[in-house]
Amino acid sequence: MENMERRRFLGMTASGVAGAAGLTSLSGCGAGSGSGDVTLKLVAADYGDPGGNNSSETYWKSLADAFTKKNPGIQVEVTVHSWNVIGKKLNEMVESGNVPDMAQLDSYANWAAEGRLYKVSELLPIPAQAAFLVPLAEAGEVRRVQYGLPFVASTRLLFYNKSLFAKAGLDPDSPPKSWEDLKTAAKALKAAGVKIPYGLPLGPEEAQSEADMWMISNGGSYVDGVGNYTINSPRNIEAFTWLRDNLVAPGLTNPRPDRTNRQDLFDAFGRGEVGMLNGHPTLMPQADRHSVQYGTGKLPGKGGAADGTLGVADWMMAFKENGHRVECGKFLSFVYQEKNHYAFADRYDLMPVTIATTERMRRDPRHKELWRFLDRLNGAEFFPVGKVSWATINTELKTTIGKAALKGADPKAVLSGLQRKAEAADKKAER
Incomplete structure (x- = not known):
């Protein structure tokens, strides 16, 4: 039987899954800072191509502004780095004590093993956790506990x-x-x-x-x-x-x-x-x-x-250092709302990671060319990201x-x- 470290996509469906509506609620998240004005810091990777006028910074700024409009006490500052340097930059930040609240990267397990990350169960309510494609959610686990939230996926x-x-x-x-x-x-x-x-x-x-x-x-x-x-x-x-x-x-x-x-x-x-x-x-x-x-x-x-073929998933994670668990949970729930998650996948022709958003992309004739990549998810092999x-x-x-x-x-x-x-x-x- 294949284990968590060498995962192959075995399907695109799951039973007992709440829809994207589950991503809008944070009931059951428990206590946290949750009071007063807070500024969350997010470090994210750039999916745009040079000269294409489609830097991810534009997406994140628009999303952060929309989130703050609905949550006036929470600001979100986003720093976007190219894939060439983001791993190095984030490592330097963590090692120097300048730890962001959240990061979006291609790995997470080392920080989870060090006890630096919130468990997904500490951030999202059960319906929101269940909205992810099951094999990807499981690939976000370290020692059977999920710390990584899949962000987008792709095949080659x-x-x-x-x-x-x-x-x-x-x-x-x-x-x-x-x-x-x-x-x-x-x-x-x-x-x-x-x-x-x-x-x-x-x-x-x-x-x-x-x-x-x-x-x-x-x-x-x-x-x-x-x-x-x-x-x-x-x-x-x-x-x-x-x-x-x-x-x-x-x-x-x-x-x-x-x-x-x-x-x-x-x-x-x-x-x-x-x-x-x-x-x-x-x-x-x-x-x-x-x-x-x-x-x-x-x-x-x-x-x-x-x-x-190769399948690649990138990950969202939330760090404990600044104690902003509730605020991080609110923002991440907002990120994964169907319209917001679909907007990113649609912008960069990438594959979404929630069931509802994937089904929406399957229905969208504008993404007919992307369906060939979705077809390759069945049997794609992913990096062993669950290994520390x-x-x-x-x-x-x-x-x-x-x-x-x-x-x-x-x-x-x-x-x-x-x-x-x-x-x-x-x-x-x-x-």
Whole structure:
């Protein structure tokens, strides 16, 4: 049986779930500060793309103003950071004692294990807790207690530029299905003068995601079925060795993938400079703004299209330090009201995390293109965010794992070094 650390989406429905109306009430939350004027501080990640005029700061300011209008005694100050730096910034804040009231990030378990976070049951009433998609809510648990509130989710598909495919003599309606197909297409794109046949973002922004997709495409993963790290498994080593020898060494990717960030390649895709890359839903509106004719397909696997894909969930959490439990609960309930949660998911073409909002997106024909990503949730594999050591290893992966794919690199040595650090971090977390 799969455990909490290596979760696969097994469905999109749950029984006994109250609707979004349950998110508007805070009865049963218990005592807290709850009196006088309070200013809550929230640190959040930016989902916008540079030059797109869609920074998340705009969304949060509007939401904070609307919340304060309904709750005059509570102000909300939001600081938005790019994904490149938010983890580092938040760690520095916590370590220096300048702890925010709430944060929205891609990990939470280390702070939960240190006793810094409120339990979800201390923030939201039962109907509000029950409104989340069950597997995502469970993925927010550390040692069977939920501390992380899922914020948005996404899955990954292979994107390709149809115009560049046609220019290279490739079928614009047939994405590559296997690694060999991918290599063949990349060679043809390079011969046709395409600047970056395959975009490989293994830089510090999101190296852990691109790396995991290559592992998944060969039946590998960061952890096994019982939650033990398997970073240097034979399947993972094989995936990076193939990537090194068949795409990176022949010059079919961007130079120095270990220094290339995802957003840089998304921007290049919008400029028509990238033939193929793995992407999430926010790449769609960016490509549309630049009139890029693109197609999508399943992740290419060793012997054919991969069965699984990467699923990513980001998390909201509330810190105890400032004692604003009741106020945090009120604001978080407001954030997850259907209209507010849907507004964010709609703005960035991401997948919502509550049942009611997901069903609404399924009914919205404007999001027909997003349905293909929703379909991939069934079977998607998520990072082991419930492991206390994950935040430490996630940071290490971002700066190190890209080196395993470089020309002349030793994938086994790089992955084994990460494995040793992961095992050491795991032991430390268990003390």
